[in-house]
């Protein structure tokens with residue numbers, strides 16, 4: 319009996335150890351369904367490696383005609399975070415974060431006029447920039463969650479006053495618009511995900 323218990327304990331400990339491997343990592347669906355907005359952080363830093371992983375996830379998003387109009391301004395300097403983002407409503411949400419990622423969109427792109435494959439490329443408006451950048455922003459929120467970090471989407475475009483003040487403070491060029499500002503950090507809160515499942519919002523086959 320004693321031998322059997324030892325064997326069971328050994329198997330359990332091997333299983334627990336192997337759960338640290340990729341196989342037991344939460345699935346993409348687990349991450350999606352458990353993500354919540356995090357607005358309180360411990361103040362601990364977020365490493366450059368973690369930020370690059372998060373930004374890589376942002377850049378993996380789909381975009382119209384693969385235009386990839388996203389640009390990112392990443393601020394990790396505490397004083398700069400405080401001076402640019404810290405004074406507004408719930409400023410501590412930014413000052414306690416390890417980093418702030420401003421997801422911006424290039425509103426023009428170089429391309430050939432439609433139906434003229436031989437024409438030279440021209441600078442044209444990119445009407446899809448905010449859809450593309452929203453997909454990137456969502457990937458960023460999910461990647462932060464997957465790394466055990468917290469994040470929240472806060473307003474940029476179309477709140478033009480905020481857009482102008484952020485663009486001015488960070489030297490963002492005229493044709494690039496800050497879509498949203500995402501503080502990322504070690505969570506100091508653990509809110510329950512909201513239940514948003516509303517079958518009445520689905521119309522199967524026909525509205």
Ligand SMILES: Cc1cc2nc3c(=O)[nH]c(=O)nc-3n(C[C@H](O)[C@H](O)[C@H](O)COP(=O)(O)O)c2cc1C
Nearest residue numbers: 353354355356357408470471472473474498511512
């Ligand atoms: C376009 C957009 C703008 C948002 N702006 C803010 C904001 O300015 N401040 C804030 O605290 N949260 C903001 N949020 C986060 C929402 O409040 C949050 O996603 C929503 O309440 C659902 O909660 P959840 O993210 O925990 O599921 C924004 C989210 C989106 C998508």
